[in-house]
Amino acid sequence: MTQTPVPLPYFDRILESLRDGDAEVTVAFGRHVHWGYWDRPAQADGSVQDYAVAAERLARRVATAAGVRDGQRVLDVGCGFGGTLADLNHRFAGMDLHGVNIDGRQLVRAREQVPARTGNQVHFVAADACRLPYADASFDVVLAVEAIFHFPGRDRFFAEARRVLRPGGRLALSDFVPRVMIPILWDYFDRRFKPIVTRLYGPSDMRCTFTAYRRLAHAAGLRLLRKEDITAGTMPSYRVLRPLVRRVAPHPDEAEEVIRRVEFSTRIGLLRYLILSFMPA
Numbered sequence: 240m241t242q243t244p245v246p247l248p249y250f251d252r253i254l255e256s257l258r259d260g261d262a263e264v265t266v267a268f269g270r271h272v273h274w275g276y277w278d279r280p281a282q283a284d285g286s287v288q289d290y291a292v293a294a295e296r297l298a299r300r301v302a303t304a305a306g307v308r309d310g311q312r313v314l315d316v317g318c319g320f321g322g323t324l325a326d327l328n329h330r331f332a333g334m335d336l337h338g339v340n341i342d343g344r345q346l347v348r349a350r351e352q353v354p355a356r357t358g359n360q361v362h363f364v365a366a367d368a369c370r371l372p373y374a375d376a377s378f379d380v381v382l383a384v385e386a387i388f389h390f391p392g393r394d395r396f397f398a399e400a401r402r403v404l405r406p407g408g409r410l411a412l413s414d415f416v417p418r419v420m421i422p423i424l425w426d427y428f429d430r431r432f433k434p435i436v437t438r439l440y441g442p443s444d445m446r447c448t449f450t451a452y453r454r455l456a457h458a459a460g461l462r463l464l465r466k467e468d469i470t471a472g473t474m475p476s477y478r479v480l481r482p483l484v485r486r487v488a489p490h491p492d493e494a495e496e497v498i499r500r501v502e503f504s505t506r507i508g509l510l511r512y513l514i515l516s517f518m519p520a
C-alpha cells in the first residue's frame with residue numbers, strides 16, 4: 240500500500256474507520272470528505288445521510304462553477320476518495336476524468352468506487368498538486384474541492400493549473416477564505432491553535448483572502464470569472480461535524496475544538512466559504 244508522504248492524521252483515522260466498517264463514518268466520509276451545502280439550511284436534519292447528500296451537492300456546485308459538460312477532459316486535484324469524479328462520471332458522457340492525490344491510500348478506494356461508465360475514462364494518479372504530471376494545455380477543467388489549503392503553495396498550484404489548462408478552460412475551487420487578513424490577530428490564532436489544527440489536519444494554510452486570490456490568479460495568468468459566497472448554505476455542516484470529528488480524530492477534544500473555532504469564526508463573519516472560478520487570461 241502506498242504511504243502518504245505528508246501527514247494527514249484525519250485521513251489515517253477515516254481510513255481506519257472505513258476498514259472497521261464504521262457505518263456513520265462510511266456514510267458521511269466514504270465518498271466525499273468536505274463540508275456540505277444546503278439550498279435551504281433550515282431543512283437540514285442533522286443526519287449523516289443528509290450530510291452525505293449535501294456534500295455531493297457542494298462538489299456539484301464547484302463542478303458547475305467550472306461549466307463541466309459532456310466530452311471534456313477534467314482534472315480533480317486533491318480528489319480524496321473520488322466522490323466529485325464519481326458524480327461527473329455518472330452525469331456526463333464522453334469524459335476523460337483524472338484524479339490526483341498525494342495520498343495513494345485514498346486512491347485505492349477511489350479506484351474501487353469509480354469504475355468508468357461506458358464511453359468515459361477514469362484515472363487516478365498519486366502526485367503533488369504543485370507538480371502535476373500532465374502536459375501543458377491538456378485539460379478543459381481543473382477542480383480543487385476543499386483541498387487547496389493543504390497544498391504546499393497556492394501560487395505553485397495556480398501556476399500548475401494554468402499550465403495544464405487549455406485556452407478557454409476553467410479552474411474552479413472551494414476554500415475557507417478570511418474576510419480580512421489582520422496579521423496580528425491571525426498570528427495570535429496561529430500561536431494558540433495551529434498546533435491542534437496541525438495534529439488533526441496536518442499541514443494547512445487558511446490565510447488566503449479574496450484579494451490575495453485575485454493577486455495569485457493575476458500572477459499565474461488567470462482571470463477571476465466568479466466569486467460565490469455559499470457560507471450560509473454550509474452552516475448545517477457543523478451540527479454533523481462536531482460529534483463526527485471526534486470519531487475520526489487522534490485527539491477528540493482538540494478536534495471538536497478546531498471545528499467549534501472554525502464554526503465560530505464563520506458565524507461572526509471572519510471566515511467565508513467561497514467557490515471561485517477562473518479562466519486563462
Ligand SMILES: C[S@@+](CC[C@H](N)C(=O)[O-])C[C@H]1O[C@@H](n2cnc3c(N)ncnc32)[C@H](O)[C@@H]1O
Binds near residue numbers: 272319323368
Ligand atoms: C479535505 S480533503 C478533500 C477531498 C476531496 N476533494 C473531496 O471532494 O472529497 C483534502 C484532500 O487533499 C489531498 N491533498 C493534500 N495535500 C495534497 C497535495 N499536496 N497534492 C494533492 N493532494 C493533496 C488530501 O489527501 C485529501 O484527499
